[in-house]
Amino acid sequence: MNDWVKDRNFVKLQSKIKNESVPVIRGKKGQTQSVNIYKLVVGDVILLETGCRIPADCILIDGNDMTVDEKYYYPDVRNPVRKEEVNEDNFSDNRDPFLLSNTLVSTGSGVAVVCAVG
Numbered sequence: 365m366n367d368w369v370k371d372r373n374f375v376k377l378q379s380k381i382k383n384e385s386v387p388v389i390r391g392k393k394g395q396t397q398s399v400n401i402y403k404l405v406v407g408d409v410i411l412l413e414t415g416c417r418i419p420a421d422c423i424l425i426d427g428n429d430m431t432v433d434e435k436y437y438y439p440d441v442r443n444p445v446r447k448e449e450v451n452e453d454n455f456s457d458n459r460d461p462f463l464l465s466n467t468l469v470s471t472g473s474g475v476a477v478v479c480a481v482g
Contacts, residue, residue: 386419387411389475404481412463413473422463422476424449430472437464444470 385398389409401419431444448459
């Protein structure tokens with residue numbers, strides 16, 4: 365395959381990613397709306413479910429049996445990593461509430477707050 369075809373296919377793939385949206389809870393009334401991943405801002409509350417790609421670095425604030433595939437960052441990690449929110453009852457139990465951009469939700473669902481974009 366020549367370089368021109370590769371470049372054209374890459375541009376097509378990137379345009380699909382740019383059109384990706386994520387459900388976000390915004391506003392005073394807490395309504396859910398679909399927002400393009402490039403329009404996310406720090407403090408947005410996003411809804412995550414099995415199979416979705418995490419669009420930005422986040423902290424899990426509510427989760428339901430959530431595991432995340434972090435091979436994108438840690439190739440030596442073979443199994444999905446369990447993610448659990450931290451609260452005043454379990455803050456000393458070494459919970460892992462951090463969700464990294466471009467990782468995939470393997471199981472479960474959750475609500476997370478965006479802490480870094482870009």
